[in-house]
Amino acid sequence: MQDYPTCELRAMFRAGHSQFWEVAEKAGILPGMGLKLTYLEGTDDPREAEDALFSGKIDMICGNHITPYIWVARGKPIVCLASPSNAVQNRVVTREPVSSLAEFKAKGLRIADTSLISSKGIAGHDRLNHILDVMRQGYAEGEAEWIEVGAAGERGAGPELQARLFDAVRTGKADAAFAGRARREEVQDLHVLELPELPMINGTTITASYEALHKKEGLAERLVRAMVETIHFTRVHPDEAQRLLDVKDTRPYSQHGERIESITRSPIKPYPSPEGVLNAWELSRMRYEDAQAANPFALWDMHYLRELDLSGFIDELLQEEPASVQEQCARGFRRVGGAHLFAHNSTC
Structure with missing residues (x-):
């Protein structure tokens, strides 16, 4: 050199x-x-x-x-x-097993996630990725209803926010929730759906x-x-x-x-x-x-x-x-x- x-x-x-x-x-x-x-x-x-x-x-x-x-x-x-x-892959949890989020399209998808806008006043990359994940499942921009449970940090949702996400699904407030880095033993009563890899x-x-x-x-x-x-x-x-x-x-x-x-x-x-x-x-x-x-x-x-x-x-x-x-x-x-x-x- x-x-x-x-x-x-x-x-x-x-x-x-x-x-x-x-x-x-x-x-x-x-x-x-x-x-x-x-x-x-x-x-x-x-x-x-x-x-x-x-x-x-x-x-x-x-x-x-x-x-x-x-x-x-x-x-x-x-x-x-x-x-x-150059790629990410996300997961969601649901109460009943599904092969795609498109299965909720007829009734309207309600999906729980962290807030789009953080405490810094900007949108986090992970949260934005989730919008593309949902659109790649067959939804138009703005078609799904987002149930926001609070602002995540730079490294994603912490344990408290993850618990809120899962509870939103358990209580029926949401049809699905992004699972983040949750371990499967934390959601044994829910079903985990691996979404397709997202080039990013x-x-x-x-x-x-x-x-x-x-x-x-x-x-x-x-x-x-x-x-x-x-x-x-x-x-x-x-x-x-x-x-x-x-x-x-x-x-x-x-x-x-x-x-x-x-x-x-x-x-x-x-x-x-x-x-x-x-x-x-x-x-x-x-x-x-x-x-x-x-x-x-x-x-x-x-x-x-x-x-x-x-x-x-x-x-x-x-x-x-x-x-x-x-x-x-x-x-x-x-x-x-x-x-x-x-x-x-x-x-x-």
């Missing part, structure tokens, strides 16, 4: 997406590329992260997925460089601005390569990677730990899926009028990852991985149907 001058790296993360960069720094991947991580802080509000990015306080955001399309439409130099997670940009995207990238030589190339090397490192050295996350020491940034599985399950070639991009933009245009004018793919600059891919570097890393790791983690490009498109601005 080309030698670059050493520079500081400052970042903010959303929804707990700090693991990638903690491992990258502690494993020596970032230092080896001349990047000194000095700031890594979380926020529940995408507006705070974007203000910090555009003001030059930080170099990147880990995890903003919906609001960037607003800035594309407004002509801001925001850009995404990689997406290591999520997880630790590399979101930056061209202004920030141009201030530090080779920053985009270094960030993309660091993400790829970090995925490889956690696959080959999972125990060491978890140990690094578990240890809290005197480093200058906040250390949050968590589990490495969110990294190891990432594709080592972290391209965004086209369906995932379209669905993320769809959620953005549903909430923000400005985003309707954005071309969803204008946000994404893949040439840094593509150049690294064409160099053969990523394939060389794959060849270094034991056969058992390759078998467990290897996943080629897979087209997943389900970009849920609606009427939109013809300029797209």
